[in-house]
Amino acid sequence: MARVTPEKAEQLSWPIVQIYSSIQTEILENIGALLAKDTKALEADVNQWYALKLEQIGGLTRENIRAISKKSKLTQKKIREILQNIGMEGIEANETVLQKAIAQGIPLMAALPVKQDPAIWQILDAFARQATDIYNLVNSTMLTQSQVVYRDILTQTVAGVISGLKTPQQALRSTVQDWSQKGIPALITADGKRRYAEGYAYTVIRTMGNNVANEMQDSRFDSYGVDLVEISSHVGARPKCAPYQGRIFSRSGNDPKYPALSSTSKGEPDGLFGINCGHFQYPYIPGISEQRYHPVNAERNEKAYKESQKQRALERNIRNNKRELATFEKMNDEIGAKRAHRKVLDGQARLRAFLEETGRTRRREREQIYN
Incomplete structure (x- = not known):
């Protein structure tokens, strides 16, 4: 079976991005449709227009609830499917190598078949629950923030008109343009920074997918008693991953020939196997494995x-x-x-x-x- 690549992992993850892109677009279109009404009031008296439009926020919220509810149901169905596909692609390619090693007398431990290994399904269940919880929080945040965005459009429009620098339509257009470019916030961090729906949805599913694949791989390595692993490599790796890709490491740190995996950037958010990382690990059995990956020229x-x-x-x-x-x-x-x-x-x-x-x-x- 072919080894999982960053491109394949992204392809498997993309349906979640499509769902949240769709939710974000529909929320902004709902805001746009509501702002299309009462334009005469905007031209006549911007303060009265503000009060009128603010009263309509309840209807907008109901429309946004429908959009999020309808499309987020697709998310729940897709999460487990995506994580399972990425995880299985990550470990099934290893099974052939490991079984071949056992057949040739390499002193590995006998492991249960993948489908019968409870540890694999426990890992999948745990990450599927975690991802579902995160996306449920994203849904709630997007609903709340859609109200914030709408109110800000109203407030900034009034401010633009009162300043005398813009006509009512110019002020409205400018503010709508700003929010359309940014999108709807899906996460507000502790320091007040905003992460927007489309990008954050991608980060979550890619990171979860990589975590599932690597934890499943680690679990199978434990079952077989594998110590040496080869890190995949690809051109365009991130700065904290690049020095370690295409190299062989010891999981235990006790091998006299190969460095410890703990000596890499593993465990750092932007390091090996971290957020949005595209690297995977594969068993390296001396005398059996052929090194498939190699370091990439730094320049x-x-x-x-x-x-x-x-x-x-x-x-x-x-x-x-x-x-x-x-x-x-x-x-x-x-x-x-x-x-x-x-x-x-x-x-x-x-x-x-x-x-x-x-x-x-x-x-x-x-x-x-x-x-």
Whole structure:
């Protein structure tokens, strides 16, 4: 069976991103549809418009509850499926190597078949519950923050008009544009920083998927008595992962030839197997295993990493502009929609030029918003 790759793990995780992209877009469209009403009141008296629109927040909240409730049901179904797929891809490729080693007389312990190993299913259950709890909190936060976003749009619009620097429509358009670009917050950290729905949803499922795969791998290594592991490698690895990829480590730290796995950046949030990490570990059996991965040239890796970050920024810009376009269309704001559409086209042109210059592959699914 093929070994799991960062690309495959991302592909398996993407349905969750699509769901939260869809929820975020629908919430902003609901806000846009509500702001499309009572435009005459906005032009006549901005303070009366503010009071009128504030009274309508209850209806908006009910619409947002329906959107979150309907689409988050899909999340619950997908979480376990995604985590199981990533986890199984991470361990099944190892089983052939380990069984071959036993057949050739390597002194490993006999392990239960994967499907009969209770530890594997306990790991899956634990992470599926944890991920479900996190996404339930995300749902609650998005609902609360959608009200915050709506109120802020009203408040900033009034402030823009009172300042005398903008017409009512200009003030409203400017504030809506700001929030459409940012999205709906899904997490407020202890220091007050906001993490937005689409990006945070991706971070959670990717990190959980990697955790499941690596913990399942660790569990199987324990069952077989495996000490040496090979770390996968790919071009464009993060700075704290790059020095360790494609190398062999001792899990116990007692091997005279290979360094301890604990000597790596494992355990650090941005380190090996940390948040959004794309690395996996595989058994290395001297005399049986053929080293599949090798360190990547540091200069080449750094160049690829910077290019990958630039590509993701360009893709994110396209998504943000598409979300802005969708919101202005719901507002019936032709000027705002026309400008947003132009920004989408310009962003796509910049991405195409970048890909042509670097030779990187276009990932169209990462340019889409979903609804």
